[in-house]
Amino acid sequence: MATIHVDVVSAEESIFAGEAEFVVLPGEAGELGIFPRHTPLITRIRPGVVRIKQSGKADEDQVFVAGGLLEVQPNVVTVLADTAIRAKDLDEAKASEALRAAEEQKKNATSELEIAKVEAEMSALAAQLAAIKKLRGK
Numbered sequence: 001m002a003t004i005h006v007d008v009v010s011a012e013e014s015i016f017a018g019e020a021e022f023v024v025l026p027g028e029a030g031e032l033g034i035f036p037r038h039t040p041l042i043t044r045i046r047p048g049v050v051r052i053k054q055s056g057k058a059d060e061d062q063v064f065v066a067g068g069l070l071e072v073q074p075n076v077v078t079v080l081a082d083t084a085i086r087a088k089d090l091d092e093a094k095a096s097e098a099l100r101a102a103e104e105q106k107k108n109a110t111s112e113l114e115i116a117k118v119e120a121e122m123s124a125l126a127a128q129l130a131a132i133k134k135l136r137g138k
Contacts, residue, residue, distance in 0.1 A: 002036040003055050006077045008063050010084035015063050018054060023077050025050040025070065032070070034077050041072040047127030049087065049135065050079055062087035064131045066124040083124070092132045099125040 003019040023034045026048030045068050052061040068081035102125060106118045 004036040008079040
């Protein structure tokens with residue numbers, strides 16, 4: 001079967017680099033499925049889970065992304081994520097605590113800019129918690 005090279009990177013590190021049969025991720029206008037020889041594309045991605053099906057592996061690799069950009073070339077997929085966390089490294093308690101802290105920050109915010117930044121953070125944390133629950137079958 002044909003494969004496509006996939007890179008998932010965040011500002012902190014490279015999360016995934018390898019060959020895959022396909023990639024599924026949350027695009028701005030809905031879920032995108034990318035296969036080898038896909039039409040070139042650049043789009044924003046929204047918070048959610050990137051699923052990567054590697055050749056010869058039964059399970060998919062899963063990475064939570066908190067938004068970013070997707071670039072697709074016929075043989076290369078690049079996900080430039082704002083934040084990327086391997087599914088196995090997601091921590092529900094830590095994300096819940098961060099969401100509570102963000103809610104507290106929002107109460108104390110004084111400017112519209114502060115409120116907008118906190119709301120964006122809260123949205124990403126809520127998406128992360130939803131992804132954790134979905135991945136763990138809750």
